[in-house]
Amino acid sequence: MSNVNTCASLDTGNDILILHEIRHALRKLLDDGESTIIDLRAIPMAPGEEARIEAMLGQGELSATLNALGKSTINETAFSGAWLITHYNTEDEILGKFIEISKLPSILASQHEDIEVALEQLTHQLLV
Amino acid sequence: MSHDETLKESLTRNGVSRRGFLKFCATAASIMALPPSMVPAIAAALESARRPSVIWLSFQECTGCAESLTRSHSPTVEGLIFDAISLDYQHTLQAAAGDAAEEAREEAMKENWGKYILVVDGSIPLGNPGYSTIAGISNLDMLKETAKGAAAIVAVGTCATFGGIPKANPNPTGAVSVSDIIKDKPIVNVSGCPPIPVVITGVLAHFLTFGTIPELDELGRPKVFYGNNIHDRCYRRPFYERGEFAETFDDEGAKKGWCLFKLGCKGPITYNACATAKWNEGTSFPIESGHGCLGCSEPNFWDMGGFYKALSQPAVDVSQTAAYALGAGAVAGLGIAALNRKKKADVATDHQTVTIHDLRRNDPSKTEAEDS
Protein backbone atom coordinates (compact mmCIF):
# COMPACT_ATOMS: atom_id res chain seq x y z
CA MET A 1 0.00 0.00 0.00
CA SER A 2 1.41 3.37 -0.86
CA ASN A 3 0.19 6.81 0.02
CA VAL A 4 -1.23 7.78 -3.33
CA ASN A 5 -3.49 10.41 -1.89
CA THR A 6 -1.07 12.50 0.10
CA CYS A 7 -2.18 16.07 -0.08
CA ALA A 8 -1.08 19.13 1.85
CA SER A 9 -4.63 19.98 2.87
CA LEU A 10 -5.19 16.66 4.68
CA ASP A 11 -5.24 17.28 8.37
CA THR A 12 -6.92 15.68 11.37
CA GLY A 13 -5.86 18.62 13.53
CA ASN A 14 -4.36 16.09 15.95
CA ASP A 15 -0.88 17.56 15.52
CA ILE A 16 -1.95 20.78 17.22
CA LEU A 17 -3.82 18.83 19.91
CA ILE A 18 -0.67 16.85 20.70
CA LEU A 19 1.34 20.06 21.05
CA HIS A 20 -1.28 21.31 23.53
CA GLU A 21 -1.04 18.03 25.41
CA ILE A 22 2.75 18.41 25.59
CA ARG A 23 2.32 21.96 26.90
CA HIS A 24 0.02 20.73 29.69
CA ALA A 25 2.42 17.89 30.47
CA LEU A 26 5.37 20.32 30.74
CA ARG A 27 3.35 22.42 33.21
CA LYS A 28 2.58 19.26 35.24
CA LEU A 29 6.25 18.30 35.20
CA LEU A 30 7.25 21.71 36.53
CA ASP A 31 4.52 21.93 39.16
CA ASP A 32 4.33 18.35 40.47
CA GLY A 33 7.38 16.63 38.96
CA GLU A 34 4.99 14.20 37.25
CA SER A 35 6.03 12.65 33.91
CA THR A 36 3.70 11.88 30.99
CA ILE A 37 4.08 9.50 28.05
CA ILE A 38 2.10 9.91 24.82
CA ASP A 39 1.83 6.93 22.46
CA LEU A 40 1.93 8.44 18.97
CA ARG A 41 0.73 5.20 17.40
CA ALA A 42 -2.58 5.40 19.27
CA ILE A 43 -3.61 8.63 17.57
CA PRO A 44 -5.18 8.83 14.09
CA MET A 45 -3.00 10.84 11.73
CA ALA A 46 -3.33 11.92 8.15
CA PRO A 47 -0.43 11.18 5.81
CA GLY A 48 2.50 13.40 6.73
CA GLU A 49 1.07 14.55 10.07
CA GLU A 50 3.46 12.54 12.24
CA ALA A 51 6.42 13.97 10.33
CA ARG A 52 4.94 17.43 10.79
CA ILE A 53 4.75 16.96 14.56
CA GLU A 54 8.36 15.81 14.63
CA ALA A 55 9.42 18.82 12.58
CA MET A 56 7.52 21.17 14.89
CA LEU A 57 9.16 19.59 17.94
CA GLY A 58 12.62 19.97 16.42
CA GLN A 59 15.89 18.68 17.82
CA GLY A 60 17.27 19.66 21.23
CA GLU A 61 20.64 19.31 22.88
CA LEU A 62 20.72 15.61 23.59
CA SER A 63 20.39 12.44 21.51
CA ALA A 64 21.04 8.92 22.69
CA THR A 65 20.91 5.50 21.09
CA LEU A 66 20.01 2.43 23.06
CA ASN A 67 20.87 -1.03 21.79
CA ALA A 68 18.56 -3.53 23.41
CA LEU A 69 16.30 -5.80 21.34
CA GLY A 70 17.13 -3.61 18.37
CA LYS A 71 17.89 0.08 18.37
CA SER A 72 15.98 2.83 20.18
CA THR A 73 16.59 6.53 19.65
CA ILE A 74 15.96 8.94 22.48
CA ASN A 75 16.07 12.57 21.39
CA GLU A 76 15.37 15.62 23.43
CA THR A 77 13.23 17.92 21.33
CA ALA A 78 13.78 21.65 20.99
CA PHE A 79 11.38 21.93 23.96
CA SER A 80 13.46 20.89 26.94
CA GLY A 81 11.70 18.18 28.93
CA ALA A 82 9.91 16.75 25.87
CA TRP A 83 11.65 13.68 24.44
CA LEU A 84 10.92 11.75 21.28
CA ILE A 85 11.52 8.02 21.76
CA THR A 86 11.46 5.63 18.81
CA HIS A 87 11.83 1.89 19.32
CA TYR A 88 13.06 -0.23 16.42
CA ASN A 89 13.37 -3.99 16.10
CA THR A 90 16.50 -5.79 14.98
CA GLU A 91 15.46 -5.29 11.34
CA ASP A 92 15.31 -1.52 11.91
CA GLU A 93 11.54 -1.43 11.57
CA ILE A 94 9.70 0.93 13.87
CA LEU A 95 7.89 -0.80 16.73
CA GLY A 96 6.59 2.23 18.57
CA LYS A 97 6.93 5.97 18.87
CA PHE A 98 6.39 7.86 22.09
CA ILE A 99 6.76 11.38 23.39
CA GLU A 100 7.90 11.34 27.01
CA ILE A 101 7.67 14.49 29.06
CA SER A 102 10.13 14.07 31.89
CA LYS A 103 13.48 15.32 33.15
CA LEU A 104 15.14 12.11 32.01
CA PRO A 105 13.37 9.28 30.15
CA SER A 106 13.24 6.33 32.53
CA ILE A 107 14.73 3.96 29.96
CA LEU A 108 17.98 6.00 29.89
CA ALA A 109 18.85 5.40 33.52
CA SER A 110 20.90 2.31 34.40
CA GLN A 111 18.47 -0.23 35.78
CA HIS A 112 18.74 -1.80 39.23
CA GLU A 113 18.64 -5.38 37.87
CA ASP A 114 21.35 -4.67 35.29
CA ILE A 115 23.58 -3.07 37.94
CA GLU A 116 23.20 -6.20 40.09
CA VAL A 117 24.33 -8.37 37.17
CA ALA A 118 27.24 -5.96 36.50
CA LEU A 119 28.35 -6.15 40.15
CA GLU A 120 28.29 -9.92 40.06
CA GLN A 121 30.25 -10.04 36.79
CA LEU A 122 32.91 -7.60 37.95
CA THR A 123 33.31 -9.40 41.26
CA HIS A 124 33.71 -12.68 39.40
CA GLN A 125 36.25 -11.13 37.03
CA LEU A 126 38.37 -9.80 39.91
CA LEU A 127 38.38 -13.18 41.58
CA VAL A 128 39.66 -15.06 38.55
CA MET B 1 12.00 -22.45 27.57
CA SER B 2 10.05 -24.80 29.79
CA HIS B 3 6.42 -24.27 30.73
CA ASP B 4 7.54 -23.45 34.28
CA GLU B 5 9.97 -20.71 33.32
CA THR B 6 8.62 -17.18 33.57
CA LEU B 7 8.87 -14.80 30.65
CA LYS B 8 11.32 -12.67 32.63
CA GLU B 9 13.56 -15.67 33.33
CA SER B 10 13.53 -16.59 29.67
CA LEU B 11 14.49 -13.07 28.59
CA THR B 12 17.30 -12.93 31.14
CA ARG B 13 18.56 -16.32 29.98
CA ASN B 14 18.64 -14.91 26.45
CA GLY B 15 20.75 -11.95 27.59
CA VAL B 16 17.98 -9.35 27.35
CA SER B 17 18.72 -6.49 29.75
CA ARG B 18 16.21 -4.78 32.01
CA ARG B 19 16.14 -1.89 29.53
CA GLY B 20 15.30 -4.38 26.77
CA PHE B 21 12.55 -5.80 28.95
CA LEU B 22 11.13 -2.30 29.58
CA LYS B 23 11.22 -1.61 25.85
CA PHE B 24 9.37 -4.88 25.32
CA CYS B 25 6.75 -3.83 27.91
CA ALA B 26 6.34 -0.36 26.36
CA THR B 27 5.75 -1.90 22.95
CA ALA B 28 3.45 -4.55 24.42
CA ALA B 29 1.35 -1.80 26.06
CA SER B 30 1.12 -0.04 22.71
CA ILE B 31 0.14 -3.34 21.03
CA MET B 32 -2.55 -3.92 23.65
CA ALA B 33 -3.76 -0.32 23.14
CA LEU B 34 -3.14 0.34 26.83
CA PRO B 35 -1.91 3.72 28.04
CA PRO B 36 1.88 4.00 28.51
CA SER B 37 1.26 4.65 32.21
CA MET B 38 0.40 0.94 32.47
CA VAL B 39 3.97 -0.12 31.60
CA PRO B 40 5.10 -0.70 35.24
CA ALA B 41 2.00 -2.86 35.89
CA ILE B 42 2.62 -4.80 32.69
CA ALA B 43 6.26 -5.29 33.62
CA ALA B 44 5.30 -6.58 37.07
CA ALA B 45 2.73 -8.99 35.63
CA LEU B 46 5.00 -10.26 32.87
CA GLU B 47 7.85 -10.86 35.28
CA SER B 48 5.94 -13.69 36.82
CA ALA B 49 3.90 -14.77 33.76
CA ARG B 50 4.29 -18.44 32.90
CA ARG B 51 4.30 -19.72 29.39
CA PRO B 52 0.82 -20.79 28.28
CA SER B 53 0.31 -23.61 25.81
CA VAL B 54 -1.41 -22.65 22.57
CA ILE B 55 -3.14 -25.03 20.18
CA TRP B 56 -4.01 -23.46 16.83
CA LEU B 57 -6.61 -25.16 14.63
CA SER B 58 -7.16 -24.13 11.00
CA PHE B 59 -10.46 -25.04 9.37
CA GLN B 60 -12.11 -23.58 6.22
CA GLU B 61 -9.63 -20.78 5.71
CA CYS B 62 -7.17 -19.37 3.19
CA THR B 63 -4.17 -19.13 5.58
CA GLY B 64 -4.29 -15.34 5.19
CA CYS B 65 -4.72 -14.93 8.94
CA ALA B 66 -1.59 -16.95 9.78
CA GLU B 67 0.23 -15.08 6.98
CA SER B 68 -0.84 -11.76 8.48
CA LEU B 69 0.61 -12.77 11.81
CA THR B 70 3.79 -14.48 10.73
CA ARG B 71 4.67 -11.68 8.33
CA SER B 72 3.82 -8.98 10.80
CA HIS B 73 6.23 -6.11 11.00
CA SER B 74 7.72 -6.55 14.41
CA PRO B 75 9.51 -9.86 14.51
CA THR B 76 11.39 -9.04 17.68
CA VAL B 77 8.60 -8.15 20.01
CA GLU B 78 5.95 -10.34 18.45
CA GLY B 79 8.52 -13.07 18.19
CA LEU B 80 9.12 -12.66 21.90
CA ILE B 81 5.42 -12.93 22.57
CA PHE B 82 5.49 -16.10 20.54
CA ASP B 83 8.53 -17.31 22.44
CA ALA B 84 6.55 -16.56 25.53
CA ILE B 85 3.81 -18.95 24.53
CA SER B 86 4.24 -22.57 23.60
CA LEU B 87 2.71 -23.06 20.17
CA ASP B 88 2.17 -26.78 20.55
CA TYR B 89 0.09 -27.40 17.44
CA GLN B 90 -0.34 -25.42 14.21
CA HIS B 91 -0.52 -27.71 11.24
CA THR B 92 0.61 -25.09 8.70
CA LEU B 93 3.70 -24.07 10.66
CA GLN B 94 4.73 -27.27 12.41
CA ALA B 95 7.08 -29.75 10.82
CA ALA B 96 5.14 -32.83 11.90
CA ALA B 97 2.21 -34.02 9.82
CA GLY B 98 -0.51 -36.67 9.93
CA ASP B 99 -0.60 -38.92 12.98
CA ALA B 100 2.53 -37.38 14.53
CA ALA B 101 0.91 -33.93 14.43
CA GLU B 102 -2.31 -35.21 15.95
CA GLU B 103 -0.34 -36.93 18.70
CA ALA B 104 1.32 -33.58 19.48
CA ARG B 105 -2.11 -31.99 19.81
CA GLU B 106 -3.43 -34.73 22.06
CA GLU B 107 -0.34 -34.60 24.23
CA ALA B 108 -0.47 -30.81 24.58
CA MET B 109 -4.15 -31.09 25.51
CA LYS B 110 -3.50 -33.75 28.13
CA GLU B 111 -0.54 -31.92 29.67
CA ASN B 112 -2.27 -28.56 29.85
CA TRP B 113 -5.90 -29.61 30.33
CA GLY B 114 -8.03 -26.65 31.41
CA LYS B 115 -5.17 -24.19 30.87
CA TYR B 116 -4.33 -23.97 27.18
CA ILE B 117 -5.47 -21.29 24.75
CA LEU B 118 -7.20 -22.56 21.65
CA VAL B 119 -6.73 -20.37 18.57
CA VAL B 120 -9.01 -21.12 15.63
CA ASP B 121 -8.95 -19.69 12.13
CA GLY B 122 -11.45 -20.71 9.47
CA SER B 123 -15.15 -21.53 9.63
CA ILE B 124 -16.66 -24.93 10.34
CA PRO B 125 -18.78 -26.65 7.66
CA LEU B 126 -21.94 -28.24 9.01
CA GLY B 127 -23.37 -29.12 5.58
CA ASN B 128 -21.22 -32.20 5.14
CA PRO B 129 -18.31 -32.97 7.48
CA GLY B 130 -16.34 -34.20 4.45
CA TYR B 131 -15.97 -30.66 3.15
CA SER B 132 -13.06 -30.08 5.51
CA THR B 133 -11.18 -32.65 7.56
CA ILE B 134 -7.77 -32.92 9.21
CA ALA B 135 -6.21 -36.38 9.49
CA GLY B 136 -9.67 -37.77 8.77
CA ILE B 137 -11.25 -35.88 11.68
CA SER B 138 -14.06 -33.46 10.79
CA ASN B 139 -13.59 -29.81 11.75
CA LEU B 140 -16.67 -30.02 13.96
CA ASP B 141 -15.37 -33.01 15.95
CA MET B 142 -11.89 -31.55 16.27
CA LEU B 143 -13.21 -28.21 17.50
CA LYS B 144 -15.55 -29.76 20.05
CA GLU B 145 -12.90 -32.13 21.35
CA THR B 146 -10.15 -29.49 21.59
CA ALA B 147 -12.41 -26.80 23.04
CA LYS B 148 -13.27 -29.01 26.02
CA GLY B 149 -9.95 -28.53 27.78
CA ALA B 150 -9.31 -24.91 26.72
CA ALA B 151 -9.13 -22.03 29.20
CA ALA B 152 -10.22 -19.64 26.46
CA ILE B 153 -10.69 -19.62 22.71
CA VAL B 154 -9.40 -16.95 20.34
CA ALA B 155 -11.28 -17.02 17.04
CA VAL B 156 -8.96 -15.37 14.52
CA GLY B 157 -10.31 -13.88 11.28
CA THR B 158 -13.81 -13.23 10.04
CA CYS B 159 -14.30 -16.89 8.99
CA ALA B 160 -13.81 -18.19 12.54
CA THR B 161 -15.60 -15.26 14.16
CA PHE B 162 -18.64 -14.86 11.90
CA GLY B 163 -18.43 -17.52 9.16
CA GLY B 164 -16.65 -15.16 6.73
CA ILE B 165 -16.36 -15.82 3.01
CA PRO B 166 -17.25 -19.54 3.21
CA LYS B 167 -20.56 -18.46 4.76
CA ALA B 168 -21.30 -15.92 1.99
CA ASN B 169 -24.51 -16.54 0.05
CA PRO B 170 -25.40 -19.26 -0.78
CA ASN B 171 -23.11 -20.78 1.89
CA PRO B 172 -22.50 -24.03 0.02
CA THR B 173 -20.77 -25.83 2.91
CA GLY B 174 -23.13 -24.73 5.66
CA ALA B 175 -20.26 -22.77 7.24
CA VAL B 176 -20.68 -21.46 10.79
CA SER B 177 -18.48 -19.64 13.28
CA VAL B 178 -16.78 -20.98 16.41
CA SER B 179 -19.29 -19.26 18.69
CA ASP B 180 -22.17 -20.90 16.80
CA ILE B 181 -20.87 -24.23 18.11
CA ILE B 182 -19.05 -23.61 21.39
CA LYS B 183 -21.25 -22.05 24.05
CA ASP B 184 -19.51 -22.84 27.32
CA LYS B 185 -16.08 -21.21 26.94
CA PRO B 186 -14.89 -17.61 26.87
CA ILE B 187 -14.38 -16.75 23.19
CA VAL B 188 -12.51 -13.70 21.91
CA ASN B 189 -13.48 -12.79 18.36
CA VAL B 190 -10.55 -11.21 16.51
CA SER B 191 -12.34 -10.45 13.26
CA GLY B 192 -10.90 -9.06 10.03
CA CYS B 193 -10.01 -10.52 6.67
CA PRO B 194 -7.27 -10.83 7.75
CA PRO B 195 -7.15 -9.29 11.23
CA ILE B 196 -4.47 -6.71 11.97
CA PRO B 197 -1.46 -8.71 13.23
CA VAL B 198 -0.91 -6.54 16.29
CA VAL B 199 -4.51 -7.19 17.28
CA ILE B 200 -3.88 -10.94 17.27
CA THR B 201 -0.70 -10.58 19.30
CA GLY B 202 -2.37 -7.93 21.45
CA VAL B 203 -4.94 -10.47 22.61
CA LEU B 204 -2.25 -13.08 23.29
CA ALA B 205 -0.17 -10.47 25.13
CA HIS B 206 -3.21 -9.55 27.21
CA PHE B 207 -3.73 -13.17 28.20
CA LEU B 208 -0.05 -13.51 28.97
CA THR B 209 0.02 -10.33 31.05
CA PHE B 210 -3.25 -10.53 32.91
CA GLY B 211 -4.18 -14.19 32.62
CA THR B 212 -7.63 -13.12 31.45
CA ILE B 213 -9.29 -12.18 28.19
CA PRO B 214 -9.80 -8.49 27.40
CA GLU B 215 -13.15 -6.75 27.72
CA LEU B 216 -15.38 -7.62 24.76
CA ASP B 217 -18.05 -5.82 22.73
CA GLU B 218 -21.46 -7.31 21.96
CA LEU B 219 -19.96 -9.31 19.07
CA GLY B 220 -17.28 -10.76 21.32
CA ARG B 221 -14.48 -8.54 19.98
CA PRO B 222 -11.91 -6.86 22.26
CA LYS B 223 -13.19 -3.34 22.89
CA VAL B 224 -9.70 -1.83 22.89
CA PHE B 225 -9.35 -2.63 19.20
CA TYR B 226 -12.94 -2.67 17.98
CA GLY B 227 -14.38 0.06 20.18
CA ASN B 228 -14.28 2.76 17.53
CA ASN B 229 -15.55 2.64 14.02
CA ILE B 230 -13.28 3.43 11.11
CA HIS B 231 -15.33 6.49 10.19
CA ASP B 232 -14.90 8.07 13.63
CA ARG B 233 -11.12 7.78 13.44
CA CYS B 234 -10.72 8.39 9.70
CA TYR B 235 -8.52 11.29 8.70
CA ARG B 236 -10.86 11.92 5.72
CA ARG B 237 -13.73 12.60 8.12
CA PRO B 238 -13.52 16.43 7.78
CA PHE B 239 -14.30 16.00 4.05
CA TYR B 240 -17.31 13.84 4.90
CA GLU B 241 -18.57 16.53 7.25
CA ARG B 242 -18.13 19.17 4.56
CA GLY B 243 -19.90 16.97 1.97
CA GLU B 244 -16.76 16.69 -0.17
CA PHE B 245 -16.82 13.25 -1.81
CA ALA B 246 -14.75 11.56 -4.51
CA GLU B 247 -17.22 10.44 -7.17
CA THR B 248 -14.80 8.24 -9.13
CA PHE B 249 -11.39 6.79 -8.34
CA ASP B 250 -9.59 9.27 -10.57
CA ASP B 251 -11.52 12.53 -10.30
CA GLU B 252 -10.26 15.71 -8.70
CA GLY B 253 -11.89 14.75 -5.37
CA ALA B 254 -10.01 11.44 -5.29
CA LYS B 255 -6.75 13.26 -6.03
CA LYS B 256 -7.43 15.72 -3.23
CA GLY B 257 -8.06 12.89 -0.79
CA TRP B 258 -11.77 13.54 -0.27
CA CYS B 259 -14.13 11.16 1.48
CA LEU B 260 -14.72 7.78 -0.24
CA PHE B 261 -18.28 7.31 0.99
CA LYS B 262 -19.83 7.50 -2.46
CA LEU B 263 -17.34 4.95 -3.75
CA GLY B 264 -18.71 2.39 -1.34
CA CYS B 265 -16.66 2.99 1.81
CA LYS B 266 -18.09 0.90 4.68
CA GLY B 267 -16.11 2.82 7.32
CA PRO B 268 -19.26 4.17 8.99
CA ILE B 269 -20.49 0.66 9.90
CA THR B 270 -17.13 -1.01 10.52
CA TYR B 271 -15.43 -1.40 13.88
CA ASN B 272 -11.69 -2.04 13.70
CA ALA B 273 -8.32 -0.45 14.51
CA CYS B 274 -7.02 0.06 10.93
CA ALA B 275 -7.14 3.86 11.12
CA THR B 276 -4.66 3.93 14.01
CA ALA B 277 -2.78 0.59 14.00
CA LYS B 278 -2.48 0.69 10.19
CA TRP B 279 -0.78 -1.97 8.03
CA ASN B 280 2.65 -2.73 6.61
CA GLU B 281 4.84 -1.30 9.36
CA GLY B 282 2.24 1.31 10.13
CA THR B 283 2.52 2.68 6.59
CA SER B 284 -1.14 3.15 5.73
CA PHE B 285 -4.53 1.46 5.58
CA PRO B 286 -6.95 0.97 2.66
CA ILE B 287 -8.59 4.40 2.94
CA GLU B 288 -5.17 6.06 3.05
CA SER B 289 -4.35 4.20 -0.18
CA GLY B 290 -7.42 5.61 -1.87
CA HIS B 291 -9.86 2.69 -1.55
CA GLY B 292 -12.95 2.59 0.64
CA CYS B 293 -13.17 0.25 3.63
CA LEU B 294 -14.74 -3.14 2.75
CA GLY B 295 -16.04 -3.70 6.26
CA CYS B 296 -14.11 -6.97 6.56
CA SER B 297 -14.30 -7.16 10.35
CA GLU B 298 -18.10 -7.14 10.38
CA PRO B 299 -20.45 -10.15 10.16
CA ASN B 300 -21.59 -10.95 6.60
CA PHE B 301 -19.37 -8.28 5.05
CA TRP B 302 -19.31 -10.20 1.81
CA ASP B 303 -23.08 -9.92 1.48
CA MET B 304 -23.46 -6.29 2.53
CA GLY B 305 -24.27 -4.92 -0.91
CA GLY B 306 -21.51 -4.29 -3.46
CA PHE B 307 -18.10 -3.15 -2.28
CA TYR B 308 -18.46 -0.15 -4.58
CA LYS B 309 -22.06 0.59 -3.74
CA ALA B 310 -22.46 3.47 -1.32
CA LEU B 311 -24.22 2.79 1.96
CA SER B 312 -27.81 3.93 1.60
CA GLN B 313 -26.96 7.64 1.84
CA PRO B 314 -25.05 9.97 4.11
CA ALA B 315 -28.53 11.22 5.00
CA VAL B 316 -27.99 10.97 8.71
CA ASP B 317 -26.10 13.98 9.87
CA VAL B 318 -23.90 12.17 12.34
CA SER B 319 -22.54 15.26 14.02
CA GLN B 320 -26.09 16.49 14.49
CA THR B 321 -27.15 13.16 15.98
CA ALA B 322 -24.19 13.22 18.30
CA ALA B 323 -25.16 16.71 19.39
CA TYR B 324 -28.72 15.58 20.17
CA ALA B 325 -27.43 12.59 22.08
CA LEU B 326 -25.13 14.78 24.12
CA GLY B 327 -27.88 17.32 24.67
CA ALA B 328 -30.08 14.56 26.06
CA GLY B 329 -27.28 13.55 28.40
CA ALA B 330 -26.84 10.27 26.57
CA VAL B 331 -23.56 8.76 25.47
CA ALA B 332 -23.01 9.97 21.93
CA GLY B 333 -21.30 6.78 20.87
CA LEU B 334 -24.33 4.71 21.78
CA GLY B 335 -26.66 6.77 19.62
CA ILE B 336 -24.31 6.54 16.69
CA ALA B 337 -23.68 2.84 17.24
CA ALA B 338 -27.44 2.16 17.18
CA LEU B 339 -27.79 4.19 14.02
CA ASN B 340 -24.91 2.37 12.43
CA ARG B 341 -26.38 -0.98 13.33
CA LYS B 342 -29.69 0.05 11.76
CA LYS B 343 -27.79 1.18 8.69
CA LYS B 344 -25.99 -2.15 8.58
CA ALA B 345 -29.29 -4.07 8.81
CA ASP B 346 -30.69 -1.92 6.00
CA VAL B 347 -27.66 -2.65 3.87
CA ALA B 348 -27.92 -6.37 4.45
CA THR B 349 -31.52 -6.47 3.25
CA ASP B 350 -30.58 -4.31 0.31
CA HIS B 351 -28.06 -6.85 -0.94
CA GLN B 352 -26.68 -6.27 -4.39
CA THR B 353 -23.92 -8.18 -6.11
CA VAL B 354 -21.02 -6.50 -7.90
CA THR B 355 -20.80 -6.85 -11.65
CA ILE B 356 -17.98 -6.15 -14.06
CA HIS B 357 -19.96 -3.09 -15.03
CA ASP B 358 -19.85 -1.78 -11.46
CA LEU B 359 -16.11 -2.16 -11.41
CA ARG B 360 -15.71 -0.40 -14.71
CA ARG B 361 -18.30 2.28 -14.30
CA ASN B 362 -15.67 4.71 -13.11
CA ASP B 363 -13.47 4.19 -16.09
CA PRO B 364 -14.64 6.55 -18.83
CA SER B 365 -12.44 4.77 -21.38
CA LYS B 366 -14.69 1.70 -21.12
CA THR B 367 -17.94 1.84 -23.01
CA GLU B 368 -21.17 0.00 -22.30
CA ALA B 369 -20.49 -2.12 -25.38
CA GLU B 370 -17.16 -3.24 -23.97
CA ASP B 371 -18.76 -4.15 -20.71
CA SER B 372 -21.40 -6.35 -22.19
Ligand code: SF4
Ligand atom coordinates in the same frame (compact mmCIF):
# COMPACT_ATOMS: atom_id res chain seq x y z
S1 SF4 C 1 -16.93 7.34 4.70
FE1 SF4 C 1 -15.00 6.23 4.66
S2 SF4 C 1 -13.48 7.64 3.72
FE2 SF4 C 1 -15.29 8.84 4.31
S3 SF4 C 1 -14.75 9.62 6.34
FE3 SF4 C 1 -15.95 7.75 6.66
S4 SF4 C 1 -14.43 6.13 6.84
FE4 SF4 C 1 -13.37 7.90 5.94
